Amino acid sequence: MILSKHATGLFLLIIALFQSGTILYARETKPDTVIIASFIDKAKKMGEENPDSAIALYLKAVGLCDESLSSPVSQTMHNAILRKSIDARLSAALIRYQRLEYETALTYYTEAYALAQELNDHYYIGECLFNFAEVYLEQSRYTDAMTYYYKAIQEYNNAGEKNGIFWSYLGMGIAQKQCGNFNDAVICYDKAREIAEELGMKLEAAYCLNNMGNVCRKQGNLPQAMANYEKALNCFTGMGDELSASDCLNNIGNLYLEKGDMQRALDYYNRSIISEKVRADNYRMISRYKNIADAYNALKDNKNASLFMDKAVKLAENSDDKLQLALCYSQLGKFHFDNGSSQTGISFMKKAVDIFHSIEAKAEEAESLIGLANVELETGNINDALQHAQRGEQLAANAGAVQILYSAYECLASIWEKKGDSHKSLVCLRKVLELKDSIFSIEKNRTIEEIEAAFTRTRLENENMALVQESRLQKQSLRNRNIALVSLFVSLLLSIVIIWLIYKRHKELKLVALKEEAYKQKEIDELNENLRFKERELTSKAIFLTQKNNLIEKIITELNEMDKEQPVPSKIDRLQHELKIELSPNLWNEFEVQFNEVHPEFQSRLIERFPELSHMERRLCSFLKLDMNTREIAALTGQSFKSIEVARTRIRKKMSLAHEDNLSNFIASL
Numbered sequence: 266m267i268l269s270k271h272a273t274g275l276f277l278l279i280i281a282l283f284q285s286g287t288i289l290y291a292r293e294t295k296p297d298t299v300i301i302a303s304f305i306d307k308a309k310k311m312g313e314e315n316p317d318s319a320i321a322l323y324l325k326a327v328g329l330c331d332e333s334l335s336s337p338v339s340q341t342m343h344n345a346i347l348r349k350s351i352d353a354r355l356s357a358a359l360i361r362y363q364r365l366e367y368e369t370a371l372t373y374y375t376e377a378y379a380l381a382q383e384l385n386d387h388y389y390i391g392e393c394l395f396n397f398a399e400v401y402l403e404q405s406r407y408t409d410a411m412t413y414y415y416k417a418i419q420e421y422n423n424a425g426e427k428n429g430i431f432w433s434y435l436g437m438g439i440a441q442k443q444c445g446n447f448n449d450a451v452i453c454y455d456k457a458r459e460i461a462e463e464l465g466m467k468l469e470a471a472y473c474l475n476n477m478g479n480v481c482r483k484q485g486n487l488p489q490a491m492a493n494y495e496k497a498l499n500c501f502t503g504m505g506d507e508l509s510a511s512d513c514l515n516n517i518g519n520l521y522l523e524k525g526d527m528q529r530a531l532d533y534y535n536r537s538i539i540s541e542k543v544r545a546d547n548y549r550m551i552s553r554y555k556n557i558a559d560a561y562n563a564l565k566d567n568k569n570a571s572l573f574m575d576k577a578v579k580l581a582e583n584s585d586d587k588l589q590l591a592l593c594y595s596q597l598g599k600f601h602f603d604n605g606s607s608q609t610g611i612s613f614m615k616k617a618v619d620i621f622h623s624i625e626a627k628a629e630e631a632e633s634l635i636g637l638a639n640v641e642l643e644t645g646n647i648n649d650a651l652q653h654a655q656r657g658e659q660l661a662a663n664a665g666a667v668q669i670l671y672s673a674y675e676c677l678a679s680i681w682e683k684k685g686d687s688h689k690s691l692v693c694l695r696k697v698l699e700l701k702d703s704i705f706s707i708e709k710n711r712t713i714e715e716i717e718a719a720f721t722r723t724r725l726e727n728e729n730m731a732l733v734q735e736s737r738l739q740k741q742s743l744r745n746r747n748i749a750l751v752s753l754f755v756s757l758l759l760s761i762v763i764i765w766l767i768y769k770r771h772k773e774l775k776l777v778a779l780k781e782e783a784y785k786q787k788e789i790d791e792l793n794e795n796l797r798f799k800e801r802e803l804t805s806k807a808i809f810l811t812q813k814n815n816l817i818e819k820i821i822t823e824l825n826e827m828d829k830e831q832p833v834p835s836k837i838d839r840l841q842h843e844l845k846i847e848l849s850p851n852l853w854n855e856f857e858v859q860f861n862e863v864h865p866e867f868q869s870r871l872i873e874r875f876p877e878l879s880h881m882e883r884r885l886c887s888f889l890k891l892d893m894n895t896r897e898i899a900a901l902t903g904q905s906f907k908s909i910e911v912a913r914t915r916i917r918k919k920m921s922l923a924h925e926d927n928l929s930n931f932i933a934s935l
Contacts, residue, residue: 298342301326301333301349308356316360323357326350347384351377355392365585367400374400391420391429398436404585407440407625414440431460431469438476443588445627445666447480454480468509471500475513482520483628485667490520507540511549518556523668527560534560551580551589555596562600574600588629591620595633602640611640618653628669631660635672642680651680671700687805694798799863804891806859860887870935877919885912889932 308322330350334343358373374396381389398413414437421429438453458473478493494517501510518533534557543549554577561570574597581590595617602610614637621630634657641650658673678693743751824840861868867890871883878886888898895909902909917928 298345298349301329301346301353304329305349305353305356308353316364320357320360323353323360326353327357344384347380348386348389351380351384351389351393354380355396358396362396362400362403365403367404367585371397371400387420387424388426388429391417391424391426394420395429395433395436398433402436402440404587407444410440411437427460427464428466431457431464431466434460435469435472435476438473442476442480442483443629444625445629445631445660445663447484447628447666450480451477467500468504468506471497472509474500475509475516478513479516482516482523483666483668485671487520487524491517494520507542508546508549511537511540511543515549515553515556518560522556522560522563525563527563531557531560547580547584548586548589551577551584551586551593554580555589555593558600559596562596562603567604570600587620587624588626591617591624591626591629591633594620595629595636599636599640602643607640607644611637611644614640627660627663628666631657631666631673632669633657634660635669635676638676638680642676642683647680647683650676651684654680667700671697674700796863803856803859803863804893857884857887860891864890867935874935875919878916882912882916882919885909885916886932889929890935892929892933 304322304326308319308326311319311322327350330346330353333346334350338346354373354377358370358377361367361370361373374393378390378393378397381393394413394417398410398417401407401410401413414433418430418433421427421433434453434457438450438457441447441450441453454473454477458470458477461467461470461473474493475497478490478497481487481490481493494513498510498513498517501513514533514537518530518537521527521530521533534553538544538550538553543553554573558570558573558577561567561573574593578593578597581593584590594613598610598613598615598617600610601607601613614633617633618630618637621633634653638650638654638657641647641653654673654676658670658677661669661673674693674696678690678697681687681690681693739754743754857868867887868883871878871886885898888901893901895906895913898904899906899909913928917926920928920931922928922931
């Protein structure tokens with residue numbers, strides 16, 4: 266009969282308790298650290314397979330320690346028992362921590378800390394302080410986490426424990442990153458990396474590189490982020506660390522998601538969840554599902570986006586991770602808005618902002634505020650959008666998050682344009698263009714592609730070397746047995762290599778074509794943006810010239826009236842003359858010249874299709890092409906609102922437009 270894991274663990278526990286009872290009875294009340302150590306050793310062996318039984322054994326060891334400490338013993342024995350009691354409590358707390366039972370874990374850590382202080386052992390005090398910080402980090406209590414990491418470093422320094430100092434700096438880097446203090450995070454990660462390299466801890470050094478990649482990505486330095494990810498992933502893969510390799514692949518997917526390359530992002534996300542270990546880790550799966558949903562949403566695949574978003578939210582709501590929950594709420598809000606549920610979307614986005622603010626996640630709060638402002642702008646809540654966008658801009662600037670700051674200025678430019686303040690809108694647009702050059706330059710994108718290509722090439726070369734080595738071993742073992750079979754195997758291998766090379770060449774050509782297409786599309790988008798900017802500049806200039814002429818004419822008229830009432834000095838005569846010179850008699854000619862530079866074929870198409878239009882009617886069409894409304898045109902030309910409406914009606918008749926057709930839209934399409 267085969268027992269289950271839990272039954273086997275319970276059986277071992279009963280035997281251990283029976284044996285300990287027998288030994289304790291035989292030795293009466295004499296303390297024995299060997300017996301206590303046996304419980305701790307047995308608990309460690311069954312920890313992963315049967316954590317409940319392991320906790321029971323740890324607590325049994327704690328009970329024996331407490332019982333022994335209640336009796337008079339020598340100072341040496343007293344200290345030895347204290348160490349065993351601290352070890353047992355820390356080990357039991359670790360299991361509780363891994364099961365997200367943070368309050369129970371804190372209770373055990375507090376008890377261990379009191380014993381460590383009694384023992385006055387710097388190493389154990391540092392261990393307890395470090396574990397306090399780890400729990401607070403998971404609970405998003407970043408200020409508390411930073412305090413305890415710093416105290417732990419001091420104790421580890423006194424104990425000469427560099428390994429503990431490494432982990433404390435790494436934890437501090439994570440806390441600083443979550444708070445949006447990117448420069449401080451880089452300093453912490455760099456210190457941790459230096460210690461890891463000094464101690465020969467390659468895997469731990471790779472952790473630092475992976476985290477530094479995340480910070481670089483948040484700062485908009487995508488090439489440096491990709492370089493760090495590549496080094497870290499090579500190490501994780503080489504050392505067989507599946508969970509860390511998954512995290513790194515997920516981070517590279519995030520990089521491509523931010524670049525707008527959804528297919529490549531999905532490829533990396535799917536590669537990150539191949540491992541069974543990853544799929545069993547709810548904490549990791551929240552971010553994986555959320556990221557996959559984000560990519561599908563960008564691809565307008567609502568079915569898959571909704572499926573993966575629901576999975577992420579359910580896991581996040583059942584966890585105690587506020588950061589992950591806020592990220593899910595933020596994404597869920599955007600998803601609802603994109604699918605027509607505006608109020609529901611705004612509600613989820615506000616929940617996300619509140620949670621980010623409560624845990625002091627500045628960069629994430631800034632990003633969420635910008636997303637909320639964009640949504641409010643689309644729904645017409647301009648004042649709320651302005652308030653949230655300005656808050657987001659300030660947080661992004663303080664955090665040094667360049668990419669988020671770019672989004673903030675882009676949003677503010679649209680808001681000021683809606684509010685009619687063209688000057689502030691232009692200021693924001695200039696900042697957008699400045700940041701765009703630094704973030705999305707062709708050189709940076711090319712650098713990222715070259716880094717990934719080098720990484721892929723290295724990985725394929727390693728795989729190919731492994732295949733060649735295996736082939737050599739097989740040929741060596743089979744050469745004496747069957748030469749013909751070896752020849753057949755070599756031929757088959759060469760065929761596979763040739764097919765693989767052909768396939769690789771085809772894939773590379775396809776990638777080149779996709780890159781060229783993306784580059785052309787980017788050029789088109791930039792040209793469209795420049796066209797819209799010139800249109801706004803042209804409109805602003807026309808309004809300015811009109812207002813200037815009106816003002817000068819008004820001053821000349823008043824001076825003429827003064828001249829009628831009483832003689833005017835010669836200085837005023839000269840002033841009138843100079844003002845008349847400043848008038849722009851060819852204002853509309855200048856406007857038409859500049860308009861034809863922006864839209865060179867518009868007037869010719871208009872004359873060709875509708876020759877019966879008068880010069881004034883064609884000029885009105887030019888204003889409509891610039892998306893100006895009737896009031897703006899009336900203010901610009903000095904005509905009444907009704908005159909403009911009558912002119913629009915005549916144009917509609919000459920263009921034979923139906924009643925339901927929109928004149929502005931029709932002219933915009935010419």
